[in-house]
Amino acid sequence: MPPDGPARVFERHRAIECRDLIEPDLLASLLDHCRRGSFVADHVDRLGSREVEAPQRVGVALNIVLSRPPFLHWVEVVTGCQDLHRVEGRLVQTRANGLDALDWHNDTHDDAAGARRLGITVNLSDAAYEGGGFELRKTATQEMLTRYCHDRAGSALIFDIAGDLEHRVLPLMSGGPRRVFTGWFVQALLRFRSDHRPDLQEGAACAVLLIMRVERRDRRKTLHRDRRGERQQVLSSRGVAGQCGQPARSEEMRRQ
Template sequence: MKASPVFAVGAYRTTLLATPETIAGEFSKHRAIACANAIEPGLLATLMRLCREGSFASDEVEGLGHREVEKPQRAGPTISLALKRANLIDWIEHVTGCGPLEAIEGRVVRARANNHDQLLWHDDLDDVRRRLAVTINLSKQNYEGGLFELREKRTGKLLASHHHLEPGTALIFDVAYDIEHRVLPVTSGGPRCVYTGWFFKAAK
């Protein structure tokens, strides 16, 4: 997917760069949107420093695959807090039609070029409160592989594929029972380091 600048999340504010109406069609078609430069440079530098200086622990996801998770979480909670701003939540609700949303949680994960780290097809609905997912590229080094794919479960039709090329790029995608996604192995370079989180449905 081609990423366009639609919002910019900074340390103290979030600036909206595109109206929901101009983006909603893309989400409807692909069930996902790619957002270029979604994190302002100052905040991005801080987050990447936290990832560079932090530690990561092995995380085996039963039946799905393996990756490493930031432990203790330092960059992850910082991003989650910034993504909770009301103007961004409202914008995302209008773009996706997936509101109302009330919370976001996430963490930083890392995949290495080791023929082991990957996630097989899954739908993220082991927690039924999840309504949208988001990944944000925090990789210091370029990498090959690590492609994200989203498809229809019933037909196998590919709806979207995305490779995080630039640090700070975000991907927001639908979480629903009729679709599933995967992350292919990193084949060289890297590691692939991303924030991965979920926007939760508001309680009724």
């Protein structure tokens, strides 16, 4: 997608949807890992509650996938944010239990390094649900800038993190769970907390396996296409020859 259109959308809404951001084969693997993942309750002080994947496998895998330089560069061009270093986030889910939700906040209260420049949520839900909408508004005037409901697995929303903005996640009304990777584009390398290090190693291994699986499948498709092309060339040569009952002659043979 050329960046001009998305850049205008981001400038106006301070957010941009990335439709089908995750490649289908990789998405299928991630959804499978999500289904088999385990989650623990996570209470966010004065904001609300949700569940977090523990240990983080899908979360750290997507940290690596989303931190690829070409994608970071595209995001820089669209949003105007410079020197994006990497994505840091995790897999979370909310349920229709009357409790899970996040009140208005701006993601800067616990960002001591001031490194978070943009937020991102990637939809990894495989069950339909109602509610769970994301809202972004100007803090001072309460002017609503974006209302967004994830409705397609593998699609993402990138939104601005700034002192004049705040966002929230509404409670689920039914269905679900609402499962998303949620994280930030950071401008500097953040130190991982000690309790995240085992997850990092496990998630990195998971990401490498997922990427290798997708690349291996792509190579098989290319090989299959090449072989089919060669077979069609042979068949088409035979077709010409078949009309006179003789094998096709090569250009070199014709010259002789």
